[in-house]
Amino acid sequence: MSYISYTTRFINVLILFFSHSVPFYKGMTETCSSLTFMTLHDPTLQTPTQTLLTVDKTRSSSVHHRQGVCVGKPPLHVELKIGADEPSSIGRILTRGPHLMLRYWDQNSMKAAESTNDFWLDTGDIGSIDDYGNIWLVGRQNGRIKSGGENIYPEEVEALLLQHPGVLATVVVGIPEARLTEMVVACIKLRESWQWIDKICKQSAENNLTLCREILGNYCREKNLTGFKVPKLFILWRKPFPLTTTGKIRRDQVRREVMSHLQLFPKNLCLL
DSSP states (O other), X not given: OOHHHHHHHHHHHHHHHOOSOOEEEEOOTTBSSOSEEEESSOTTSSSHHHHHHHHHHHHHHHHTTSSSEEEEBOOTTOEEEEEOSSSSSOEEEEEESTTBOSOOTTOOHHHHHHHTTTTOEEEEEEEEEOTTSOEEEEEEGGGOEEETTEEEOHHHHHHHXXXXXXXXXXXXXXXXXXXXXXXXXXXXXXXXXXXXXXXXXXXXXXXXXXXXXXXXXXXXXXXXXXXXXXOSEEEEEOSOOOBOTTSOBOHHHHHHHHHHHHHHOTTOOEEO
8 A cells, every 4th residue: 555545544534533633744764853744623613523524625625636645734943845856846855954863873974964955854755835835745756657758656646546446455666668768567456356357358237346457547547647657557466565664665676576577477467
């Protein structure tokens, strides 16, 4: 499950079980405090029902205006800005202020100053800041896929695929491709009772619990996912996705396994 998808589901659980103000925050190891905070419920509202309706409206409307997930605003002592590599509102999230560490343990002061881009620390996250000062998290810089000259953030594609009722979990990676530089590949774990078939299929009443490449590709396009972001390959993944000790997906290992499998079985798109 992607970071954004997990965050969205976590927020939904909080909304269901708590009727008062709940702070949600985004932090990182290199800072001594959280970088952003967000209140899920407005504590000034009269009843929990009114609160839930307001949050639902805000959440549903914001999804259509911004990419990623909103993680709130920074506190007064935290500075955040977007360092875009190209003319775009989406870029690297940078931070500075008294909340930052001095440097890494094995790093000297001069090197530390150079690496933080004039004392701005690169968080490694990609996102944007809206007109109200809210931070929108799109994904991780090291997971970005470069395909046909376009930037693709796998978390965005994963969040969309997870909306399909037959998809239990997914990891999207880029593998080398001569024409596009990288090709988008989606590894899919199916929910119980759903079946995957390699041949061309179409969704119908008779096979409503069946998935294939064509169905998922069409689903992405119906959800208005930009064409170059739609995965070119869908691979059925039967085992657990590899995780780090902190529970994050090891995309590098998934990528290696996909490339190894496609070299051995270029026509068989099912990983055991």
